[in-house]
Amino acid sequence: MSALGTAVRSGVARRRVQTLVIGLITMTAVAASVLGGTLLAVSGAPFDDAFARQRGAHLTIEYDAGRASAGQLAPSADARGVSAAAGPYRTATVSPRPVSGMPAWPMTVAGRDRPGKGVDVLTLTDGRWPSGPGEIVLSADAALFPVLGTRLAFTGLAGDPRLKVVGVARSVTRTADAWVVPAQMAALTAPGSGGYQMLYRFDGADTAARIAAGRAAVTADLPPGAARGEQSWLTVRKSAERETALYVPFLIAFGVLGLVMSVLVVGNVVASAVGTATRRIGILKAVGFTPAQVVRAYVGQALVPAAVGTALGVPAGHLLAVPVLAGTGEVYGSPTPGVAPWVDLTVIAGMLALVTATAWASAWRAGRLRTADALAVGRTAAAGRGSWAVRRSVRLAGRLPLPRPLGLPVALGLARPFARPARALMMGTAVLFGTVAVTFTVGMGASLGEVAKARAHDAADVTVAAPPPRTGPGGPAPEAPGARPDAERPAADPAEVAAVIGANSGTGKHYSAGTARATVSGVPGTTAVTAFTGDASWGGYTMVSGRWFDRPGEAVVPTGFLAATGTGTGDTVTLNGLGDPVTVRIVGEVLDPRYDGMRVFTDAANLTAAPADLADISHHIAVMSGTDVGSYVESLNKELTPLHVTAMAGGPDRGSGMIVTLNALSALLTLMLVAVAALGVLGGVLLDTRERVRELGIHKALGMTPRQTVAMVLTSVALTGLAAGTAGVPLGVALHGRVIPAMADSAGLRLPDSVLAVYDGAHLLPLTLGGLLIATLGALPPACWAARARTTTALRTE
Structure with missing residues (x-):
């Protein structure tokens, strides 16, 4: 072995504690750098990355099975500009309910024989794909909370089929709420209903105009009115990015902190380690080592433990990244991402380069000392x-x-x-x-x-949530002679529910909220109008500016509404589509990121001219001081049972x-x-x-x-x-x-x-x-x- 190799080996063996410290800190810094670099990587364009991995559909079109057959739809996959297509998949809108007696939830089910077919490749996040009829996979984004092993009852259909939840999957473009094998669809589709779903990818789909052109191309040879609904990937991306935009700056901040700290700590430790060896450097020079040899010897002594620490730190970083990446996947609503190979290579190269540069600089300074001066270090203060x-x-x-x-x-x-x-x-x-x-x-x-x-908005102690409509996929349930169709009336009379709540001795204060759709003069699209009966100022609505409304003719709106309409506090807007036009004055700005911020909160007295009842009416209750919430809910549910609604503890969406x-x-x-x-x-x-x-x-x-x-x-x-x-x-x-x-x-x-x-x-x-x-x-x-x-x-x- 050469003298240089001997010096490196003896230095590493002699200074075991120092060697261990360099290796340990390098390992930790590499693990943190892998984690930080991965955070920066997944924060770049999370939806686009997931869309590319899963080959999401640029355009999803729902066709009416009564107007177009599967044979007529299949040729649309070869239309001009289509790069790939999948389908037609049979679809149906159903309202299953867990056998345990929970309320029914409307959802769209599609029949697919496997998770991936080139377009909209589904990612199984839990469980497995159905192996035959009698099994169903729920979407991770579905309203019905997916629990493996749950049996869903599809009442109102021939034979009352019951399906077992065997898996949970995620579609990046959210093409359906659940999936079954194609053979199951016949039992889930009522006579004269159902449709077909086609999924398309285009050569160019980066603008709404190109999506519109693609739609025109794939429907050109189909009967008029065959397409009854569509979804563009641009709409899904906008919604997804609005959610993830809240978290990208946070992840970037932690990623940068981790990388900067790793560089500082490793540089400090290596420089200090070489700096403390100044006297030994003097000994090496005394026995004939040149300054260049001294530098190489101490760079080697630093690189040996650093290389071992780096080799251990990369897998450690991967292990640490597992829960973090699972968390970011949950945040982004996408499959759990992996550590990109380029992150590993960059961290390895960067860390070894950092150790080399730091050790070289420190050893070079010490190597330039006169031998007598270097030998004196450590002996003389x-x-x-x-x-x-x-x-x-x-x-x-x-x-x-x-x-x-x-x-x-x-x-x-x-x-x-x-x-x-x-x-x-x-x-x-x-x-x-x-x-x-x-x-x-x-x-x-x-x-x-x-x-x-x-x-x-979860300040309520108890909530009576809005029940879903009782209408099943086969049409409205039979009604008594002269009764209005079920689809035209709410599941329960809100006034009756409010009366029961008010009569309960444990009720402190309460209000009800319902939703209607309206248009705003001068603004395209529709706006959700939430109308309150009772004082909702205590309900958890956080004001950004202004105040909560306290009389008819006033309203509060989110930031998005103000930006879209160009209005501010004190201005008036006119709501159309609620019977007579309703003009309200904006008295406050409320924090609410849902519905793209296109919401209006106002008093229900403003909507008395509405032609139809409000939808999704829920009731929110604050119990009397000293009242046990559990006992209150139990007591209230006994009184609400005849009205077919259920009270539950807590506000809606509590515990996000x-x-x-x-x-x-x-x-x-x-x-x-x-x-x-x-x-x-x-x-x-x-x-x-x-x-x-x-x-x-x-x-x-x-x-x-x-x-x-x-x-x-x-x-x-x-x-x-x-x-x-x-x-x-x-x-x-x-x-x-x-x-x-x-x-x-x-x-x-x-x-x-x-x-x-x-x-x-x-x-x-x-x-x-x-x-x-x-x-x-x-x-x-x-x-x-x-x-x-x-x-x-x-x-x-x-």
Whole structure:
């Protein structure tokens, strides 16, 4: 073996602790970098990536089976501009109900023999594909909560078929709510109903005009009126991106934090490790090594553990990415993405290049020293280095209310950052980023909680949800002579339900809400109008500006409505399609991201001229103080049973799974960043402790106890941790103040102060001390090692 190889091997073997630290920190940094790089990758264009992977349909058309046959539809796959097509698939609109007695839920079922056929490849997220009749796969996005093993009853159809849920799948373009094998469709389709579904991909489909041209091409040879419904992928993408836009800035922020921290920590540890070997570099030069050989030797000594750490860090990063990517898949409503190979290659190359560059720079500086100067390092203390700080610290410690045995160790510890300011700065930077991450996560969790409350309007203790229509796929159920058709009336009289609620002794206050569709003068498309009976100001509607309406003729609207109509608080708008035109004055802006923000909230008294009853009428209740909600719900349901409606505890959409997922994701990412920061402190303190091991031996020989040694080492990072925490908290607050509005702007929202101003004294003081905690956690293992070191061993160490 060459002299250079011998120097590398002996250096790695001799400095085992240092080698272990470099390998451990490199492994952690690589894992964090893989995770951070993956977050940046999946945040780029999540819907487009999922659409490309699953070969989503650019256009989905529902055809009337009574106007076009499967044989007539099949040739449309060869129309001009069509690059791929799938179908025709038989479809039916059904209203299954779980056998347990839950209400029925309308859904669209399609018959497909397998999950993928070149267009709209379904991703099974749970379970399996049906193997034959009697089984069904539900969409992960369906209104009916998918539970494997549940049996769904399709009442009103011949034979009352019952199907077992065997799988959960996701269609990127949401082409159906459930899927069965083609042989099952006959039993789910009532005579004279049902349709066919065709899925198309076009050579060019990036604009609405191209989609329209493609539609004209595929329907040109079909009977008039054959196409009864369609869905463009542009519409689905717009809806999906509006949802994911809330989360992309958050994931990008964590990804960048992880990458920057990894670079800082690894650079700091490697530079410090090579810097502490200055005296040994002098020995190598004394035995004949040239400066170039010295540089190569120490680059090799750093690369060996770094390469091992990198090799272990990549699979560790993949393991850590599994729950995080599952969370991002849930956030984006797409299949769980994987770690892209280019992320692994970039992290490996970048980390090894970083170690090489840092080790080369440090060894090059040491290699240029004269041999005598390099040999003197470690033997002779640098004149004046930290002496002023030591004197000042001793005086300060004498004034602190500390037991006398701890005074000198505390003074020596407080002086240490001044003796090694560059190393203290690097450790402080790692702690700073950890504090920023924790502060940002705490604020983001609080803000998302406020957004979730505003989105769900879940202040109610009890909700009587709107039941679905009783009409089944075979048409309306038989009615008594003279009765109105079931499809034309609500499932229960809202006035009767409200009377029952008001008569219950446990009811505190309540209101009802129903929805109608209307058009706004001068604005294309329709707008959802939510009309309230009773005072709904307490219902959880968060105001961005203005106030809640308190009389007929007033309304509040979301930000999206104001942007689309060019109006503001104080302006009036006219709602059409509700009988006579209804003019309302906007008195407030409410936080509500649903329906693209095209909603109007107003008093039901404004809609008395409506030609039809409101749809989806729900009732929201706040119980009397001291009333048990469970007992109240049980009592109320006994009275509501004749009306065929059911009360349930909590508001609608309470406990958003999306917010829970995002909070869990942020907690995991924060723990990762805190671990990286603590390891950065550990590496710096351990190298510092090894560097001054003879000094520690002298202290022990003069009577320093293990307890005093631990106090001295921990105190050496106290100022650094406290300063980093003090600086990191305002930076974390500032990052929160930039990212949260960016999330809102991406979704076309304005946020009220209650969502942004989530920090108070109860948060800020513990967060400031969090930097001290991170520094202490990182310094504790080296402190314990220094306390256990034997005096004679320490004095012999060079």
